[in-house]
Amino acid sequence: MLETVPVIESGFTKLGLDDRIVEALTGLGYTEPTPIQREAVPPLLAGRDLIGRAETGTGKTAAFTLPLLHRLAATVTRTRPAALILVPTRELAMQVAGSVERYGRLLGLRVLPIYGGQPMEPQFRALDRGVDVIVATPGRALDHLRRGSLKLDGISVVVLDEADEMLDMGFAEDLDTLLAATPSERQTMLFSATMAPRIRAVAGRHLKNPVEVVLTRAPVPAGAAPRVRQTAYLVPRAHKLAALGRVLDAEAPTAALIFCQTRSEVDELTEALAARGYRPEALHGGMAQDQRDRVMRMFRSGKADLLVATDVAARGLDVEHLTHVVNYRLPLGIEAYVHRIGRVGRAGREGVAITVAEPREQGALRSIERVTGQRIELARVPTAADLRARRLERTEATIRTTIAEGGLDAFKAMLATLSGEFDPAVVALAALKIAHREQGDESEDGPDIPATVPEPARPALRPRNNNNNNNSVRSPGPGLARIFISAGREAGISPRDLVGAIANEAGLPGRDIKGIEITERFSIVEVPEDAAEHVIESMNGVRLRGRRVNARRDRQN
Structure with missing residues (x-):
């Protein structure tokens, strides 16, 4: 039948x-x-x-x-x-x-x-x-x-x-x-x-x-926890790396994507995290495609638990086991922030979005909250005592899991031998000490990081003119900087080439490029002052129409 x-x-x-x-x-x-x-x-x-x-x-x-x-x-x-x-x-x-x-x-x-x-x-x-x-x-x-x-x-x-x-x-x-x-x-x-x-x-x-x-994502019912928990830590610039290490130790992510703004920052942070005992890999536009493919294979397979990347390199990534997104640098636009945190909390899974911000960036965090309608909790960087308590919690969880898994009979003879020499409670405490040591070396926690008190809200800034149709720059507008790029009409450069390159390499939205002037041998673009150095670093050495270009501030600026 x-x-x-x-x-x-x-x-x-x-x-x-x-x-x-x-x-x-x-x-x-x-x-x-x-x-x-x-x-x-x-x-x-x-x-x-x-x-x-x-x-x-x-x-x-x-x-x-x-x-x-x-x-x-x-x-x-x-x-x-x-x-x-x-x-x-x-x-x-x-x-x-x-x-x-x-x-x-x-x-x-x-x-x-x-x-x-x-x-x-x-x-x-x-x-x-x-x-x-x-x-x-x-x-x-x-x-x-x-x-x-x-x-x-x-x-x-x-x-x-x-x-x-x-x-x-x-x-x-x-x-x-x-x-x-x-x-x-x-x-x-x-x-x-x-x-x-x-x-x-x-x-x-x-x-x-x-x-x-x-x-958008399903609304969170009253009293329920959001699927993506958004937290920010306000830290002086000199303490950002230490703070990131503390937060990663406390959160213990299964897999985390850490966003930086520039290629050099990605490489430096990757090296610093590796020195602290993590398994990070770098991903940015300066890497050959076979290198990027190798990095993604390692991250997806779990051989690397941290992926340090620029926005451009991380666009379109979908890693199923990703649990955390970290903004080591805030992005240059709110839309970029939305895309970043969209990497976690997918298909109903929970996730965590963390921002390590400088005190002067509190206004940007409030702007993100206003536009997205989602709260970003301001939290205190974990202290050395917090980390010790967190490690004890993980040790206890590990012991409970091991007991639940069973398979302990092979150790009965060893327990009997040790119990003949020592009090069984002392034997158990020694085993707990060994298990706890696996959670990290407490001697590396270092001194506590100075706390930053949130500033009172400031009046909203006047929005900048969003007109991208100006093709002739004479003097920079308020809050803008002029960037010189060493290629012009002679190299076949068009406004689209410049906008596309800056968006690709620096992650600066095209609407934030306020003016473009193209001469025979060079070009000038206007970008927000607070993004100028990042754009210059990102554009130096980039190829436009097959020509490697240099970027710097316009000397007339």
Whole structure:
């Protein structure tokens, strides 16, 4: 008699998705859609354009991938791509392409990620063989379009994923060019963690009567703990490294992503943390791609428990076992902060976001709270006594776990021998001392870090002019600095090159670049004064149009 296998009713079936897609999802263990999927999939299946405002970790990749696959399921034997998904980074391109392949594994669709940092020739061959879904970074997609290797006249679905990130990286013109090459009757989806006016402008140019779905993380019920606990420590600059060590010792993260602003800061902090006994790895744009791949393999496998990175290098990262995000330096914009903490607390998991800030940065923390509507708790840096108590707690937890695991019979003979010489309580205390020693050396805790008293709230600062259309700089505006870059029209430099490079290398949003002046042999850009030194350090040695450039403050500034 054949055994009857119970049928698991899937919430995805009720959305009206192709049975093969539902079967693939069930095989992956997904039976119920997330809120963003429940809201977005039905109008997308009906053929509507859509604007989705969704934070990282809410399930937005599946929200656009599933209806895209459903639409393509009927016909899979194409010679030209039918769907184009544009993403800001190589890492995200690989992740989204992997999701498309997993969800559509029973459909026979061909998926190809194309991005910079790898040879063009393999991409040429793959495109020539035929592809159904392209997942691409805008710059590399535009390269293929201009070479004629990427044909977009058969595209029926376009997705702009993390649109705010793409605009921050200077891809606005690239997006316009790519979308202009696709048929006007296509379906278009735009997803973004934030919805600034510039995102609205892109949607207004390229989407037709879109449905709008706004979904952030689920609200925290009164009295409940938030899924992402946000904490800040106010520390004088000279004590930041010591404070970070104390916080890491107290938190004991399974895996933490630590954000710095510059490549040199990443390297210095990685070296300092290694000297303190941690297992850190560095990740920044100055590393070769094979180095970055090696670092990510180590971090994902648990061979490294701390990843010290710049914003650009960490864009698009999705590490399932990540428990903590640490801002060793506050980002230059609130949107960047939102993206950073979105690395944890994904798919319903809990996470911790920690900021080690200087006292002068309290105003920036309050601004983040106002814009995000989420509280950042100001906490005291753990003292040496706090760490000792925390280690004792971990020792006790370790002992309890060991007892629960069993397998202690092999040590009975040793206990009997030692108990014949010493009091059994003394033997137990010696064993506890050995276990506690494994939690860390208390002699390394050092003196306590000076406490910083939070300052009273200050009046809000006057917002800066956000006009990016000024192409001629004569004198810097208030709060701005002029940066000289040693390449101009002679090297083929355009405003888009400068905005894209600064966004990529320094993580400075394009809207914060207030003016651009390009001469025959050099260029001048205006950036916020508090970001000037960071931009200069990040841009020195960068290649623009194949030419290595130098950056410094303009001597007329």
